[in-house]
Amino acid sequence: MKLLVIEDDAAIAGLLVSGLSSHGHHTVTASNGEDAVVTLSEHRFDAVILDRMLPGIDGIEVLHHIRRTHDYPPTLILSALGDTASRIEGIEAGADDYLVKPFDMLELNARLNAVVRRTGRTDPAGVWAIGAIEVFATHHKASRNGHALYLNKKEFGLLIELMQHCDQVVTRRMLLERVWGYSFEPGTNIVQSNISRLRTKLTEFGDTDPIETVRGSGYVLHSALA
Amino acid sequence: MKAVLRALPMRFGLRAIVPLFGLALALVLMVLGVLAFMVTENRLNAQVDHSLYKREAKLLKPMASGRAPTLDDIRARIDARETGRTISQVGHRLIDPHGTQIAGTVTQLIGSGTTAGPVEFEEMRGHHLRSGRAVTVPLSDGGRLDIVAESELVENMGKIVWPMFLAMLGVAIFGGIAVSIALSRFIAARLDTTRRTADAIMAGNLSLRVPVDPLDGMFADQARSFNHMLDRIEALMQRMRQISTDIAHDLRTPITRLRGTLEACADDHCRPERRHALTEIALQECDDILRLFSSLLRLSEIEAGRRSIAFDALYLPEFVGETVEYMQPVLEDAGLHLRCGAMTDASICADRDLLSQLLVNLLENAACHAGARAEVTVSILRPVKSEMIRIRVADSGGGIAAADREKVLQRFVRLDTSRSRAGNGLGLALVDAIARLHGGIVTLGDNRPGLIVDVHLPLAGRRMIRPAVATAPVCGGLMHA
Numbered sequence: 189m190k191l192l193v194i195e196d197d198a199a200i201a202g203l204l205v206s207g208l209s210s211h212g213h214h215t216v217t218a219s220n221g222e223d224a225v226v227t228l229s230e231h232r233f234d235a236v237i238l239d240r241m242l243p244g245i246d247g248i249e250v251l252h253h254i255r256r257t258h259d260y261p262p263t264l265i266l267s268a269l270g271d272t273a274s275r276i277e278g279i280e281a282g283a284d285d286y287l288v289k290p291f292d293m294l295e296l297n298a299r300l301n302a303v304v305r306r307t308g309r310t311d312p313a314g315v316w317a318i319g320a321i322e323v324f325a326t327h328h329k330a331s332r333n334g335h336a337l338y339l340n341k342k343e344f345g346l347l348i349e350l351m352q353h354c355d356q357v358v359t360r361r362m363l364l365e366r367v368w369g370y371s372f373e374p375g376t377n378i379v380q381s382n383i384s385r386l387r388t389k390l391t392e393f394g395d396t397d398p399i400e401t402v403r404g405s406g407y408v409l410h411s412a413l414a
Numbered sequence: 415m416k417a418v419l420r421a422l423p424m425r426f427g428l429r430a431i432v433p434l435f436g437l438a439l440a441l442v443l444m445v446l447g448v449l450a451f452m453v454t455e456n457r458l459n460a461q462v463d464h465s466l467y468k469r470e471a472k473l474l475k476p477m478a479s480g481r482a483p484t485l486d487d488i489r490a491r492i493d494a495r496e497t498g499r500t501i502s503q504v505g506h507r508l509i510d511p512h513g514t515q516i517a518g519t520v521t522q523l524i525g526s527g528t529t530a531g532p533v534e535f536e537e538m539r540g541h542h543l544r545s546g547r548a549v550t551v552p553l554s555d556g557g558r559l560d561i562v563a564e565s566e567l568v569e570n571m572g573k574i575v576w577p578m579f580l581a582m583l584g585v586a587i588f589g590g591i592a593v594s595i596a597l598s599r600f601i602a603a604r605l606d607t608t609r610r611t612a613d614a615i616m617a618g619n620l621s622l623r624v625p626v627d628p629l630d631g632m633f634a635d636q637a638r639s640f641n642h643m644l645d646r647i648e649a650l651m652q653r654m655r656q657i658s659t660d661i662a663h664d665l666r667t668p669i670t671r672l673r674g675t676l677e678a679c680a681d682d683h684c685r686p687e688r689r690h691a692l693t694e695i696a697l698q699e700c701d702d703i704l705r706l707f708s709s710l711l712r713l714s715e716i717e718a719g720r721r722s723i724a725f726d727a728l729y730l731p732e733f734v735g736e737t738v739e740y741m742q743p744v745l746e747d748a749g750l751h752l753r754c755g756a757m758t759d760a761s762i763c764a765d766r767d768l769l770s771q772l773l774v775n776l777l778e779n780a781a782c783h784a785g786a787r788a789e790v791t792v793s794i795l796r797p798v799k800s801e802m803i804r805i806r807v808a809d810s811g812g813g814i815a816a817a818d819r820e821k822v823l824q825r826f827v828r829l830d831t832s833r834s835r836a837g838n839g840l841g842l843a844l845v846d847a848i849a850r851l852h853g854g855i856v857t858l859g860d861n862r863p864g865l866i867v868d869v870h871l872p873l874a875g876r877r878m879i880r881p882a883v884a885t886a887p888v889c890g891g892l893m894h895a
Contacts, residue, residue, distance in 0.1 A: 270708065271715060290704065342740040367768055378774070381743035 191302060193217045194224040194250060195243055195266070196242050196377045200289075204237065207293040211302075221245025233261045235304050236295075240267040240278065248281045255282045262303045266291065294405040298357045305353065318351045318413025319398070327366075333413075335393045337383040342367055346379075350399060350409035359406035381405060433596045436590030443586045447579050459547060460561045463530035466549045468829055469561050474551065485510055485557055489517035496855055503564045505537055511556030520562050525552045535562050545569050594884050604633040620648050648860070661710065668706070672699040706761045709840045716768065716847040727874050728764045730794050730803065731757040737770060738792055741777045749786035750809075754778065755793030760803045761874040764852055775841040776807040776867055784811025785865065795868075802854065802870045810864040819858040 189266050191208060195201040196219050205215045216231070217223035220231035228236075236254060240261065254260050262284040267274065270288035278286045284303045287296060315324050320333045328344055330337040339347065345367035350358060360379045368378065383399065391397050398413040477483055483491070485508070492506045496519055506518035514520075522536040526548040533548040537882050548562040556603040623644060624637040676697040679689055738754050745752040765865045773792070780790045795804040814822060816863045823846040842856075845867075854871035 215797060271711065341736060370769070377742065377744050381747045382740055384577050384747070385743045 189213045189300070190232070191300070192224065192227060192231075192233045192236045192261075193216045194219075194221070194236065194242065194247070195239040196220060197239075198237075204296075208230055211293075211297045221247070221250045228254065230256065235300055236261050236263045237300075238263055238265050238283070239266055240269060240274070247295070248277070251281050251283060252280075252307060264303055266296075273333075286313045292359075292405075294357070295359050295361060298359045298405060299362060302362065303357070305356070316351075318354050318409065318411050320395070321347075321351065321398070321414045323348065323351065332390060332395060333393065337389050337392075338387060339386065342382050343389065346382060346386055347390075352395060354409045354411045354414070357402050357406050357408050362406065377388055432594040433591045436592070436594040437587060439594075440583060440586035441592075444579065444583050447582060451575055452581070456573070458568050458571075459532075459565065462565055462568075465504065465550075466530050466561050469506075470549060470551055470559070473559065473561070484555065485516065485553070485555065488553075488559060489596050492517040505535070505562045505564075507560040507562070509549065509560075511650045518560070519561060523548060523560050523562065524562055526562075530550070532565075533562065535792035571595075579583060601891045608637060612641075619682075620644070620651070628630055647882055663704070665706070668699060668703050672696055672703070675699060698718065706822070706840070707842065712771075713840060713844055713847055715726065716844065716851055724765045724767065725763055726766065727761050728769060729761050730765055730805070731759060733766070733769065734773070734792055734794060734805065737773050737777075741774065745781050745790060748781045750781055750784060750788045752790045752792070755791040755806070755808075756795060758794045758796045758803070760794060760796060762803060762852070762871050763874045764871070768848045768851070772869065773805070773844050775808075775845050776869075777865075779841050780807060780809040780865075784809035788864070801873060803873055805869040805871065806866060807869075808861045810861065813863055813865045814858060814862060816860070822858070823856060 191213050192217055192255050193201060193204050193208075195217065196203060197215075198219070198296070201217050201219065205217060208215045216227060216233075218227050221242050224238075225245075238247050238254075238383045239252060242250065247267075251263060254263055263282070264285045264287060266287050266289060267278065268289045269275075275286050282373050287299060306389040314326065315322065317323070321330065322332070323330045323344075325348065328341075330339055330344060330347060346363060349363055349366050363383075364378050385400055390399070396413055398409055400408045400410060402408055419564050464715050473488055474483060489508055495504075496506070496517075505520040507515055507520040507523060508517035510516050519538045520535050522543070523533060524535070524543070525531070525533040528550055530547055530549040533546055534543045535546055535548065537545050544564060544566070546562050546564045546566075548560055551559040551561070553559060561565055607628070611622050614622050623641045626634050626637045626641070675692055678684060679692045679696065684692070720888060734757065735754060738752060742752045776802055777790065777792075780788070784790065790807065790809045793806045793808070795806055796802075797804070823842050846856050849869050850872065852871050854869060857868045857870065859866035859868065
């Protein structure tokens with residue numbers, strides 16, 4: 189993907205560039221808001237990674253600018269401000285995701301992939317399927333190969349998230365945020381334990397486990413195995 | 415107008431207002447005096463007019479035979495009265511149709527009308543005009559009858575009273591101002607004690623308090639409030655100092671561990687594969703420290719009340735049921751068994767996210783410390799006639815000694831028995847902070863065996879016992895039976 193990183197700290201910017209390159213992305217950097225605006229007008233990007241605290245034009249201002257352009261790229265805010273109020277402010281200003289520093293490069297990559305896919309993201313209403321797994325989102329029903337799956341609220345939520353990001357890594361943090369909200373900090377085994385229950389239910393009738401645990405980052409639902 | 419009146423004291427200050435009050439008082443007194451005088455004068459004049467009309471009636475009374483009196487009849491009546499007149503203050507003047515005075519001692523009359531009113535007149539005996547009240551009665555044959563009464567009394571009264579009022583005004587103004595100034599001094603003296611204490615505190619001595627004994631009434635109340643505020647400030651500052659010390663102390667350990675790991679990494683004798691493993695460990699330790707900071711931040715946010723943004727009615731049985739449902743796998747994986755106990759129908763006014771954190775922390779705490787194969791039960795209890803609902807997490811593990819139960823809710827306190835296990839010592843502190851933010855408290859008890867943690871929270875629609883934030887949230891009353 190072609191990415192724009194707007195970050196004033198040179199060391200962090202350097203880390204971001206090298207980290208993202210190792211995941212196969214082509215990265216351009218801007219160290220302040222004004223330069224970013226210029227670069228955005230000259231090139232097209234698949235996604236923007238934006239630091240909130242910038243000298244000159246504030247990160248939120250840059251975000252507003254991005255959203256005013258036609259066909260704007262999805263934006264992920266990277267910020268040292270981790271409190272609830274700042275997070276809400278960022279999302280309400282139009283960011284597609286909000287990640288707190290310090291961050292995991294795998295986490296960042298996973299979220300970038302998720303954020304770029306948002307245009308193709310289906311709103312979970314009605315019936316949709318990945319492989320042999322079928323979900324009826326409004327009625328809270330799921331089945332695999334015709335066998336009904338009796339999932340509780342959270343298991344259902346986890347399945348939906350994995351299906352919406354199928355074939356992409358979804359980190360534990362992402363699952364915690366999307367299925368449990370911002371209630372708690374990761375570090376609990378909530379996601380792990382509930383995923384394991386989900387897997388048990390998915391493989392109840394002898395089908396293969398479609399969910400792969402990616403060590404160190406998260407989970408992937410493979411559409412081929414579904 | 416109201417706005418102006420309200421603004422006045424603020425703009426002009428006590429020193430200007432006080433003499434103004436005195437002046438206002440004096441003016442009020444003067445107005446009272448003037449009113450009294452006017453009423454009196456009016457009544458007295460009315461009396462005089464009454465006597466004038468009485469005399470008129472007597473003089474114009476029909477004769478014994480029933481016919482109307484002639485001019486001569488009237489003159490006779492006047493003469494009869496005038497000769498007997500000693501003290502009577504009523505004089506007369508009878509004028510015939512040709513304009514000649516034929517009876518009465520009044521020689522000159524100015525300002526008389528057909529209704530009684532003030533006049534000036536002169537009598538035969540007198541040498542000057544006098545004030546009085548008179549009425550003029552036009553007679554049927556063209557003549558006229560004037561009846562005059564002196565109002566010397568009222569006139570003299572006026573002469574005495576007006577100077578008296580001016581004197582009174584002077585005294586009132588002076589007295590009013592003097593009293594007001596004395597009052598303001600009195601108030602200032604009472605407030606001065608508070609001011610001096612505040613100054614001393616600002617100079618550095620936070621342990622001072624305003625002496626309440628020499629004061630009374632509203633001043634004593636004010637001093638007491640002030641002292642309470644100081645107590646609270648002192649406690650908060652003490653707490654802050656303690657927290658900083660705790661944090662510094664408790665962060666040393668994980669940071670020291672991290673350093674150790676990195677040192678081992680940097681060692682020349684370290685084998686490459688070992689180095690890789692150590693780096694992983696170092697990253698893990700870093701994450702632990704970051705998690706600690708996040709928890710601390712969250713704890714601060716909660717204690718400062720800054721997360722009180724999403725209070726809403728929360729139906730407890732549904733909330734607890736859902737939480738137990740997703741925590742069961744977590745506890746099972748740790749070797750414990752989680753179930754729901756009694757679920758009393760009740761709703762509370764709460765922030766769902768924070769309550770989730772509270773309950774999850776309690777359950778994780780049980781998972782960490784109750785030991786393998788322990789039973790953990792979550793129930794919702796309502797003691798008879800209580801305004802509070804109790805969320806109880808009871809486990810059948812090792813429990814906590816009575817002596818330790820108090821401190822375990824504080825930050826970073828980890829009992830010796832649990833130091834080796836995971837956790838950062840903030841879990842229960844967060845539970846306590848969240849409970850207090852919702853106007854509730856946390857108590858610990860003995861499950862014989864095991865630990866009972868009760869979170870007492872006010873029912874929805876009820877006033878809180880100890881609101882932790884200035885605006886205690888109250889959701890629409892949703893008390894189920």
